[in-house]
Amino acid sequence: MKDVNHSQQGGMQMPRSNARKQKVRSTAVLISVVSLLATTACTQSSAPADSGTPAPSGKPAASEPANSGPVTFKVLYDYNVDPQGLNLQENEYNKFIKEKTGVEIKLDSPGSAGYDDKLNVLMASGSYPDAFAQGKREIILKYAKDDLLTDLTPYINDTAKYPNIKKYMPADAWLPVTDGGKVWAFPYNRPDGLSQVVYINKDWLKNLNLQIPKTIDEFYTVMKAFTENDPDQNGKKDTFGLLASNTLGNGGRMFQAAFDAETYKIRDGQVLPPEISSEYKDYLKFLNKLVSEKIMDPEFPTFSGAIFQQKLKTLKYGAFSSFWHYPSGLEVPKDVMDHYVAVNLPLHKDGSASKFSYPNLNRHYIAIPKTTKNIDKFMKMLDWAVSPEGMKFSFLGVPGFNYKEDNGKIEVLKQLAPIHWSFSLVRSGQLTDDILKYIGVVYPKEAVDNLVMAKNIGQVDNLQASLPYYPDLANFNLGKIVDEFTIKSILGNTDIDKSWDDYVKRWRSAGGDQVIKFWTDWYNKEGKNTVKQ
Structure with missing residues (x-):
């Protein structure tokens, strides 16, 4: 039975399913095939002078200076699996993403209990995280109406700078967080959402x-x-x-x-x-x-x-x-x-x-407050995350550390940490032959x-x-x-x-x-x- 307030995702999974419908959600094991995302809070360090906010023309602002180094983003996230002692800042997954994108993701979570309340306090006080995860699209849209969020439309449409977003993200993934022709968050679109x-x-x-x-x-x-x-x-x-x-x-x-x-x-x-x-x-x-x-x-x-x-x-x-x-x-x-x-x-x-x-099919959304610096760099990281290489990382982890591949055959070297997928923050939702192959490593x-x-x-x-x-x-x-x-x-x-x-x-x-x-x-x-x- 369905609750007409279908704001999810959430299953499996996504606006949330209705009050009577069971959430569609897969189990995180070995290689976390259908795991949930993770998060983190607060402000950003090492930001270049350029804010990266959209320019008046409706296009993203100019890129950061050429000599800028890696940028750290703190992301508030409600992950619901045990990190099992993994250092959320210093780990092989974060190191790999930083090597690939020049971005370091620092996850912070106040815990599932009271997560929305904690986020509301931060947003009301002006102590904004650089980005945050939220599974309830109505909360995203409320913040958007309060003029607290960055419109992602200019970035999504800039296919020269961000070639993977439009190419791999399903068009319907954006619908729940689109209002007035503007997109207010980036979906974690589940390949196994159906x-x-x-x-x-x-x-x-x-x-x-x-x-x-x-x-x-x-x-x-x-x-x-x-x-x-x-x-x-x-x-x-x-x-x-x-x-x-x-x-x-x-x-x-x-x-x-x-x-x-x-x-x-x-x-x-x-x-x-x-x-x-x-x-x-x-x-x-x-x-x-x-x-x-x-x-x-x-x-x-x-x-x-x-x-x-x-x-x-x-x-x-x-x-x-x-x-x-x-x-x-x-x-x-x-x-x-x-x-x-x-x-x-x-x-x-x-x-x-x-x-x-x-x-x-969205597990959650990543929203970016208007005050965040160097959004251009953050969006480039998300663009990489939904690319074929980024999705392979999301499912298999770090090559040479978690797995090796020989003539198309994947061999697991080290079990994935339960929240490894959280560091790339999003998924594209594409259920390609390659994704099925990665899923088949576990299932x-x-x-x-x-x-x-x-x-x-x-x-x-x-x-x-x-x-x-x-x-x-x-x-x-x-x-x-x-x-x-x-x-x-x-x-x-x-x-x-x-x-x-x-x-x-x-x-x-x-x-x-x-x-x-x-x-x-x-x-x-x-x-x-x-x-x-």
Whole structure:
């Protein structure tokens, strides 16, 4: 179920996913394939006299003096992995970046708890960091409206000085932090941001002589058989056709996509969220049917992420949707996942292919206060970070230290530090053959194949990603209205047909109409020129 305040990223992952949808996020191991970024605070040292802020012409200011040395930038960052004793300033990763770009990144983190509050204090006091990471696009856009941030558009458009940014960054990555035609932060765009696939128990299919389902009806038939026909052949009626998490981000979401109930749409000249659409109503009625027939475990509202994985380990569930990397054995034992195979989503009712929809693929954003010196140098470092060489570093680390390559074969020499990827600050989101090769150093072929499938059955909801910052939205509590109705409907505690109109009226009167008007006015004024529908 989705909260209409989709400001993420955050999954996996990005504006943040909705309140009920589980965040899409990969595990950091060995070579941190899908890790989170890191950060640091405060002002900058060794800055040349040239500020590097955009010149009046709208182009970046002239480059720093030719004799300028390495420049240090302090970046405030909320990294959520243990650095395991790594010196955040003196290390091989920072040394490599400095050799390549002339920039040293000094990370500083006040810790995940209270990170936003700490950042707000710094920004309000004028003690600005040189740059900072922030996963919530609404905070970025608020700072932009307060005239605290640098517009990155001139740098992005200067392809002569920064050749890699436009070449490798997906155009939709900028949408969540674009306002008034200006870009207010640089995204960490995840190559594995399209992260979910559908899993089905292949042993149960074989035991019951069933084929892999393709349509919604076929999935229903197979899941019903998984529930009633003793698929594990233990002589007991103790299995379920579908496993879903409490957010429905795992399991339930596969049918939200199949019913086309995940994306924002333009209808009758208005920008409308999926949660008040007829498709969402049909999706709720389908899940209610599954629960009423015990095909879907009715205790799903208690299945947090950890409990969801515990339930999966029991091998009592026939189908679910979740992350592409599950076959790696890093979150779920490999001997459990050996029973499952990844399959395509159920088709839409009209027979067309359905896709998981994501608000964007950005893990976080790097924003630069207007007071930062030598922005030109910092942007050159980010330009390198999204280049093929920079992305190789982001995944594999330092050549000759972390790995060596011989005739295209990569050999790991030294395990990567858990936050090595944080020093380059951003990623391009490109899932190229080379990136898949780097990912394959850590993950088994089955998982990498799943990632390719996830890319093919996923999409960014560009309309949702582009919606402008609306300060009053958080006060309306619209997500709570959606979540409560969703759970009640699926569990059968309300008649969906009889209560639907009242639910929509409640949502609209609680501020939904104001939000729709705000979004629609924006779309008619500028959104239709930038959003691909």
